[in-house]
Amino acid sequence: MSDTQVGVLPKFHPLIKDYQAEVDTFLHKGLVRLFQEVEPVMIDFASKAETDNAQLLFFDAITQVQNLSEQVTDSFLTTLHKGFSAFSNCRPIEYPRPIIEAEDTSKIEIVENQDLEIHIAIQSMITRSKDKNHQALYQLGQRLAVIQQGKKLRDQDIPASPEHVSTTFQTASDLFGLEQKLLLILYVLFEKCVLKEIGTLYACINKMLSDAGIYPHLPPTITRYKDSSRSDGNGSAQDGESAQQQASQASSSSDLRTEPLTNEDFLVGKEVFNTILSMLTERRHADPRFRNHPEYAPDGNLEQLRSSPELVTAINQLHTPVEFDMGVYADTAADDLSPNDRSAAAIDYLQKRITSERENLFSELDENTIPTADLDTIELVGMLFEHVLDDPDLASLTKTVICHLHTPYLKVAIIDREFLTNPDHIARKLLNLVVNAGRRWVDENNVDAGIYHTMRDMIHSIMRDFKDDISLFDRCYSEFLDHLRALEHRTRLLEERTREATRGKDRLEYARLRADEIMHQHCDGVRFHPVLWQFLSVVWKNYMTLLLLRDQEIERRKEWRSVLMVINSVIKINNGYGDALTAQWLKHAWPRLRKNIESGLDFLGNTNPSEYVAFKKTIAELQQARQSEPSEKVVVRPVTETKKRKAKSAEAARSATLRKFLEQAQQTEIGTWFEFSEPDGSLRRVKLSWYSPVTNNHMFLDRFGSKAFVIPTDVLVQRLANGTAYTVEPNRFPFVDQALQKIYRLLRKE
Template sequence: MNEASDPSRVIHLNQRLDPASERVGELLGSVRSIAGKRLQQWVGNAFEHVDDALFDLAEKAENNAAQMHYFDGMREVRKRRPAVERSFLGAISRHIGELPHPQLSGNPASPFGTPELTLVADNELEESLAITSMISKNDARLARELFTVNQRLSVICGGRKIEDSSNPVAPAILAQAFRQALHELSADMRVKLIIYKLFDRYVLSSLEELYQEINTELVRAGVLPQLRHEVLRGDAKGAGPAAADATDEATGEIPSDLLQTLHALFSARRGPAAGGMHAIPSGPLPSANELLGALSVLQSQIASAGPLPYAQPDDAAALSREVLQLKGQLLTQLGALRGEKPSNVATIDEDTIDLVGMLFEFILEDRNLPATMQVMLARLQIPYLKAAILDRKLFAHRQHPARRLLDCLAEQAKSWSEESDRDRRLHDKVKSTVDQLLHDFDNDMGIFERLLVDLQQFQDLNKRRSELAEQRVAESTRGREKLEQARRRAAREILDRIGEHKLPPLVHGVLARAWANHLVLTLLRQGEGSPEFKSALRFVDDFIASTKPATTLESRQALRQMLPGIERALRQGLANVAFQEQDIERLLGQLHTYYRQQLGETPEATEAVVVGEDAAMLAIPDSIQPVIDQDTTPPDSVEEDLVEAPLDSPEWHQVQSLQPGTWLEFCLPDEPMTRAKLSWISPMSGRYLFVNRRGLKVADYSPQDLTVLITDGHARMLAANALFDRAMTAIVDKLSQPGTTPPADTATE
C-alpha cells in the first residue's frame, strides 16, 4: 500500500510531529539524501566549467601578468576544489539535520550570519552584491515550488515555521553556504566572481528539479499529500487566466463569457445616451443581407483598383485611417443602396463591426509583423467583417478556418524580411492570398478553408527546405565548435605542461604549432581516452624534459636514450598533420643540431646552428597554423564578458528562457532589419545560433552578447502565440481602460 493512501500515515497541516521522533529522522534523512546527491552532481558540473571560463579569459588577457593571474586561478581551483565541495555539502547536510533543533544552529533565520551594514572592502561588497543578486532572482523564480517544500518541512519540524531564509535547500542558504566554502580558495575576487556565475548557472538554476523530487518523496511518505502550491508570494493573480487559457487551448473555444464581456464593454463605452449609431431609429435597421451587400460593393471597389502593388511600410498610416473610417463608409453605402442613410444598425452588428475594426487596428500596430506585411494583411478588413457577419462563430472558435487562415498568414509574415525573401516568394504568396479573398469572396465561407490548405502546403514545402538548410548550418557550427574545443584542449594541455619552463624557440614552436595540431586531429579522430592521445601527451612531457640542461654524465646518457623515441614520435605526428618528407628531415636536422649542443658536442663546421628566435618558423611550413600563438579570438565561452553583461536583469532572464524556435528581430546599426529564428543552443559553448526563414545562418551570439543587444534595443523577441489570441487580449485590455473611445464614435463623425 502506498504510504500516502494510508490514513494512519498521512501528516496534515494541523498535525505536529515530535522533533525527536524516529519518523522525523527518517523523513529528514530522505531529504538529506536527495539534496546531497543532486547538489554534489550540480556543484561538480559547475567546477567542470571553471577551467574553460578562466582559460577563455586568459586567452584574451591584455598582458602576460593578467594571463598568468587566470592560469594561477585555474591551478588553485583544481587543487582546492575537493575541499570546497566537502565544505559546501557538509554545511547543507548539517543544517538539514539541525532543522528540528534550531537552537543548535545559532540564528535559525540565517545560519551563516548576515553581513552588518558597515564599511567593507570593495571585494567583499562585490561578492555580497553577486550573492544578493543570485538569491533574489532565484527566490522569485522558485516561489511556487519552494512554498510547498517549506510547508512540508514545517510540519516535519513540529510546526516550527520554515521560510526561504531558514530552509537549507533554499537559494539563500545554498548561496551563503557556498560563499563560506569558497573561503577555502586563496584566489582573488575576479576568479571567485566567475565561480559564482557558474554556481548560479549550474546549481541554483536547477533547483526546481530538486524541489520537485523532495516534494514527490514527502508526498509518497504521506506529508501533506493534498497540498498544492496555491500561494504565490507577493502576487496571487495570474493563475486563473493561465489555467483558463490552457483549458481553452484544449477545447479550441474561447470562453463564452469573453464574448459577453466584449459586448458589455462596447455597451458601457457607448453609454445609454451615446449618439451615432445609437440615435433614435428613423427607419428599420439594416438586415444582415443589406450589410453584406454594402460591404461587397466596398470590397469590389478595392478589388477593381487592380492587383495590390508591392506594399510599402509608409502605407500603414493611411490604412489605419481607412480602418477607422470603414463604419462611416458602410453607413454611406447602405444609404446609397436604400435611398436613405440609416442612423444606426443592430447592436450585435455594431459590436461585430467594432470588433473587426479593432482587430485590424491591432494588426497595424502589431510589432510582431513587419510593416510591409501589416499593410497587406490590413486589406482584409472587409472580407473578415463579411465573414464575421456570415458566421458569428468566427470569434468564438480557435479552429474556425477564417481565423486559422489569418493566424497562418501572420505566422508566415512574422519570419519575413527583405534579405530572406529576395525571390519574393513569400511576399507574393501572402499577396496572392489577400488578392483572392478580395476578388473571390462573396458568401462562400469555404474559400477560407481552401486558401488555408493551399497556404499550409506552401508552408510545408518551404519548411522542409529550410529544415535541411538549418540542419546543415547546425552540423557545420557543431563541427567548428568541436574543432575549437579540441584546439583549446590541446593548447591547455601543452600550456599546463610547459608551466614555468623557459623553452628554446625551436622546441616551443614545434609544440605550439605542429604538435598542437597533431593533438587536435588525434582528439577529433580517436578521442581523449584513446591510447594515441595519451601517447601524444607523453611526447610533450618527453620533449620538454629533453630541453633540461645535460650537465652530468647521467643526464647526457638519459638524453641520448630519449632522443630515438622523440624522433620516432615526431616523424609519426608530423606526418599526421601533412608535413612533407623534406620538411620533416629539415626540422629533425635542426633538432639534431640543438641536441648536439645540449650534449656538449661540437657541430660540424658545415652545419648551420639554428636555435634562435626564427628557428621554429624556419623548420615548420607556413601551411601549419599555430594553435597557441595564433592572433585570433576563439569562440566566446559561456563566461565571456561576465562583468559587462547584466546577468541579473530582466533581459538576461529573457535570454536564459529562450527556446529553439523562438523568433527575434534584429535592428543593428547600419544594417537592414532582419528576422531570425533561434535554431540551436550549443551544449559546448552555450552560444545561440540564429537562422532566417530559409534556414540560412544569420548570426550566432553568446548569451551575454544577446542580452546586451536586447538591453540596447537592437534585438527583441517576437511573440510565439497566435495573432488572433494576442489581438483579443489586447482588445479586452484596451476596452477595459478608463476613457477608451470605441471605434463607433470616430467612425460616424
C-alpha cells in the same frame, strides 16, 4: 533469437497473398490514372512556360513518362512486394531511403540540401494520408500484429502504408530521370490518384481481415493522439518554440509552432460578444447620424431594411479593390524614412483607409437601410482590423497586406455571424493563422525568406474571388497551412544543421585550445631551438588537435602516452644540446621516436611536411655533432587564450549591475527569442540557438533558421545592460479572440 523466428503462421499465408493482391490491383489502377493525367498537366505547364527551352522540358517529360511508365510500374510493384516478404518473415520493411519524421532532428543531417524540397514534399504527402486514414491504419496495425504473433508494428512496417507506397514510388520514379520540379509534379499526381483514395484500400483490407476472424469487433481507438502541454524554457505558455500542443494537432508532423494556440481565457463567449454588440448599439443610438434609422426612429419603416443576402449583393456591386494598395510602400520616397517613421506613416495611412472603406460603405448603401445588427458587425470587423495595426509583433508591411482583407471579412461576418462567435469558423481560423504567421514568418528586411509572398498571393485571391462562397476560405486555409508546415520543417532542418556546424567548430576550437594548453604545460619556460619549436608548435600540435577532435577520451588512452613521449623527447633533445650523453641517448631513442612521429604524420595525411624535414635535418646534424647551438631561441610563455577569455569575463562582471545581467545571460535557455535594437532604429528579432562554454560565445539565428550573428558573453551582457537587447515572448494566442477581449475592455471604459 530473431534468427530462429520462422515468420507468420502458415494458416495466415493465403490471407497475406490476398492482401498483396488487393494492394496490387488498387495501386496498378492508381498508377494508370496517374500516367493518363501526366500529358494534360505537362501541356498546361508548358503553355505557361516563359521560354522555348522550358516548354521543351515539359514536352520531353511527357515522352519519358509514356516510354517508361510500364517499367516504373513493374519496379514499383516489385519493390513493394519485398515489403510483404519482409512482413511475412517478421522483419521490418527495408527502405532505400531512411524514413525521417518531421520532428526527428537527430537524423536530418542525412538529407542533402538539394533533396530538401523532395523530402518535404514526400513527408507532407505521407503526413496528410496518415492523418486522413489514422483510424483505419490503427485497426490495420492491430490486426497485422495478430498475424505476426503479437509483435507490434511500427507505422512504416505496415505493408502498403503511406510511408511504404510513397517512398517506393519516389524510388521507382527516379527511373524517369526527370528534373526535380518535374518529379514534384509527379508526386502531386501520385497523391491525387493514389494516396487520396487509399482509404478505400485500407477499409477493404480491414474488412478482409475482420471476416477472417482477426479482431472482428475492434473499436477505432487511436492511442497515439494525446493532449499534451509543454512550457517553454522560461515557463511561459506563449513561447512559439515549445508551447502546449492541442489534441487536434497531436501528431508530430502537424504540430505547428506557427499555428495559434487556444486558451480558455481568450475564448470570447456569446455573453461577452452580446455585451459588445449592446455597447455598440448604445453608442450608435447617441450618434446623430443614425437619428432617422428605422430601428431608432419611433415611426421607422422596417421594410426598407436590407436582408443579409441583399446587403452582400449590394456590397458586391460596389467598387471594391481587387488589387493591392500598398500605401507608403508604393512610394519610393519611403525608402529614405527611418524604420520607425515608415511604420508610423504606414499605420496612419491604413487607419484612414479602414475608416474610409467603412464610411464609403455606409454612404453608398445608405446606412439607414442597413439593420443595426449588420451595422454592429461592420463596425466590429473594422475594429478588429484596427487591432491588426496595434499588434506590436507584426511588421508594418505585413499589416498593409493583411488589412486588404477588411472588405472581404465584412462580407463574411454579414453572411455568417458565427465568424464572430465561433472560434472554429474557418474564416476566423484563417485570420488567426495569417496574423500569427505574419508575426513569426515575415521579416520586413528579408521578405523573400519567409511566408510573405505566399500570404500576399492568398490574400489577393480572396480579394479577387470571394463573393459569397465561404468554402473559398477552407481551401485557402488548407493551402496556407501546408506552406507553413513546409516552411516550419525547412527551418527546423536548417536550424539543426546550423547548430551542428557550430558544434563542430566549437569542438575544433576546444581541441585547439586543449592542445595548446597541454603543449604549454610541458614546454613552459623552455628556451627552444627554433626548428624544434616549429615542429612541436605546428606539426605535433596539429596532430594533438586532430586526436582530441576525433576522441574526447583520448587523454585516457595508451595512444596519448606516445604523444606526450614525443613532446618530452624533443624537450630533452633541446635541453641537452651538444651534450654527449644526450647524443648517445638520441642514437638509441631516435628509431622509436621517429616511428611515433611518422605514425602521427600518417594520421594527419601529410607524411613529410617542411617542418618535419627541417626537424630531421637538425636531428641528423646533432647526431653527427655538426650542429652548433643557435644564438637566438624561442621562449615559451604560459599565457593561454583560455585565460585571456576568462579575464575578459571577469572584467565584464566587475559591477553588481553587470553581474546581474551576466547571470541572466548565463541562465537564458536555448530557444529564447531576443530583440536587438539596431543603430537605424529598427528591431532585429533572433533566437538564441547555441552557447559555447569553450569560446564563451552565444550564437543567434534569424527567424528562418540561418545564422544571424555570434557575440561573446561580455558583449551580450553590455547590450542587456544598456537596453539594446532584451528577451521577448512571441504571441501565439488567437488574434480574433484577443482583439475581441480588448474591444470589450475598451467599450466598458467609455
